[in-house]
Amino acid sequence: MTNNKLDIKLRPTELADLNILFEFQLDSEGGYLAAFMPKNHTDKSVYINKYTKLLSDPTVNNQTIIVDKIIVGSVAKFVLEGDAEITYWLDRKFWGQGIATKALKIFLNLETTRPIFGRVAFDNFGSQKVLEKCGFVKIGSDYGFANARQTEIEEFIYKLDI
Numbered sequence: 001m002t003n004n005k006l007d008i009k010l011r012p013t014e015l016a017d018l019n020i021l022f023e024f025q026l027d028s029e030g031g032y033l034a035a036f037m038p039k040n041h042t043d044k045s046v047y048i049n050k051y052t053k054l055l056s057d058p059t060v061n062n063q064t065i066i067v068d069k070i071i072v073g074s075v076a077k078f079v080l081e082g083d084a085e086i087t088y089w090l091d092r093k094f095w096g097q098g099i100a101t102k103a104l105k106i107f108l109n110l111e112t113t114r115p116i117f118g119r120v121a122f123d124n125f126g127s128q129k130v131l132e133k134c135g136f137v138k139i140g141s142d143y144g145f146a147n148a149r150q151t152e153i154e155e156f157i158y159k160l161d162i
Helices: 015-024 028-034 044-055 099-110 125-133
Strands: 008-012 061-067 070-080 083-090 116-121 137-146 151-160
Touching: 008 099, 015 044, 015 070, 015 083, 044 061, 061 099, 070 099, 083 099, 099 125, 116 125, 125 137, 125 151
Parallel strands: 083 116
Antiparallel strands: 008 061, 061 070, 070 083, 116 151, 137 151
16 A cells, blocks of 8 residues: 655665664564575674675665655665666555655666666565556576575566666
């Protein structure tokens, strides 16, 4: 259900945001759906060090999602093996309200690199819908080891050209 009355904004991620964003990615259900997480995702110092470096990387566009002045998640563009890819994470308390879709649409107006790719676990239907509502088209699949599940799973590959 989309709530059009929510004030959804993006701003460049700041160092102070990392403590809150770290807490969001500790959610076990969110981690299961995200699937492809670092082995040490519960180590706060590793997380803070990694993202502190990424905040100054000119190839990465990190944005914090804010709803009614509250940090609720993040969205970013990064480069992997020469391809621009997106990633996003929303605090589970805010799932199902259309926030991820609206935030990604805002982000895609700010980040104009195309083509841009998104990858999602085969059973993460919510994230698949977000990508599709934002114009991404499923172009294939791949298999990889999902640390959050401790097994190899299929991931769908999406692409946005325009």
